[in-house]
Amino acid sequence: MKATATLCSLCITVMAASTVEADILLGAPTQAVPLGTRVATAVPFKVNYSLTNSYKFVFTGIQAKGDTLGAPGASGTCGNGGQFHLKGTVSTSSNSSARAGLIEFRNVQDFNSSPLKTLLISPAVVFKATNTPITINLEWSGQGNAHKPNGTFNILGEYQKNPPAPTGSLNFASGQWAIQGIATPNATVSITRE
Numbered sequence: 001m002k003a004t005a006t007l008c009s010l011c012i013t014v015m016a017a018s019t020v021e022a023d024i025l026l027g028a029p030t031q032a033v034p035l036g037t038r039v040a041t042a043v044p045f046k047v048n049y050s051l052t053n054s055y056k057f058v059f060t061g062i063q064a065k066g067d068t069l070g071a072p073g074a075s076g077t078c079g080n081g082g083q084f085h086l087k088g089t090v091s092t093s094s095n096s097s098a099r100a101g102l103i104e105f106r107n108v109q110d111f112n113s114s115p116l117k118t119l120l121i122s123p124a125v126v127f128k129a130t131n132t133p134i135t136i137n138l139e140w141s142g143q144g145n146a147h148k149p150n151g152t153f154n155i156l157g158e159y160q161k162n163p164p165a166p167t168g169s170l171n172f173a174s175g176q177w178a179i180q181g182i183a184t185p186n187a188t189v190s191i192t193r194e
Contacts, residue, residue, distance in 0.1 A: 024066060025152045026140045032057075032159035033138065035152060043068075043084070043146040051136040056160040057127045061120035062088035062101040066151015067112040084111050084144035088155040092127045093135035099125045108146045124157070 026047055027035035038047050051057070064086045084105040091098035101119045105111040127136060140153055 024142070024149050027152065027154040028138055029057075029155075029157050029159040031161070032136075033155075035154070038140070040140065040142060040149075040153075043142045043144050043149055046139065046141040049138045051138070051159065051161075053133040054127075054136045054159070054161060055129050055133060055163050056158075057090060057092075057136045058158040059090040059099055059121060059125040059127070059155070060158070061118060061156045062086070062103055062154065063116055063118040063156060064103050064151065064153045065114065065116040066149055066153075068108045068146040068149040084108055084146055085142065086153050087139075087141045087143075088153070089137075089139040089141070090125070090127065090155060090157070091137045091139075093137070098137075098139075105144075108144065108149075111146065111149075111151075118156075120156075 024040040024043075024045070025036040026038040026040060027033055028049075032051055033049060038049055040047055084107065085102060086105075087100055087102045089098045089100040099121070101121055103117050103119050105114060105117075127134065136159075138155055140155065142149075142153070
């Protein structure tokens with residue numbers, strides 16, 4: 001009787017584990033979107049997220065790693081689902097053009113066995129507010145036929161919600177000041193805070 005109860009509890013545990021949905025954890029710079037805040041539970045997917053009242057976003061690339069149970073049916077070579085594409089896009093509310101990076105896996109078996117893939121954008125793309133804050137739009141998308149995928153998919157970069165408040169003070173003695181090392185007379189200097 002005890003062996004039967006143990007076997008039943010083992011079967012229930014295995015069945016419960018097999019019904020758990022898989023997740024691809026989507027992330028961006030930690031201060032913007034901590035890993036796992038946004039999740040894709042199936043492929044294909046498209047997840048959008050807006051960072052409102054933003055000051056600056058530097059888009060440097062994307063990275064991905066994961067695994068899947070394969071692809072349903074007999075699509076692709078040897079039933080592996082064909083190619084699997086992950087694309088990260090960053091745009092702003094004031095800029096109609098978007099910048100994107102694309103990581104491609106030949107098939108879901110390549111996705112399963114690949115080390116962390118990183119695609120860097122060179123030079124990095126900088127989205128920066130001028131007089132008023134901007135909205136940064138992030139989009140993670142995946143195309144393919146992967147069944148119950150797991151993994152991570154990150155948009156890489158730097159994010160600044162608010163510029164740091166200025167600290168300290170500057171004091172100048174009264175009088176005239178000459179700018180040294182400038183070949184052009186009457187040169188002006190602009191000091192900007194970033």
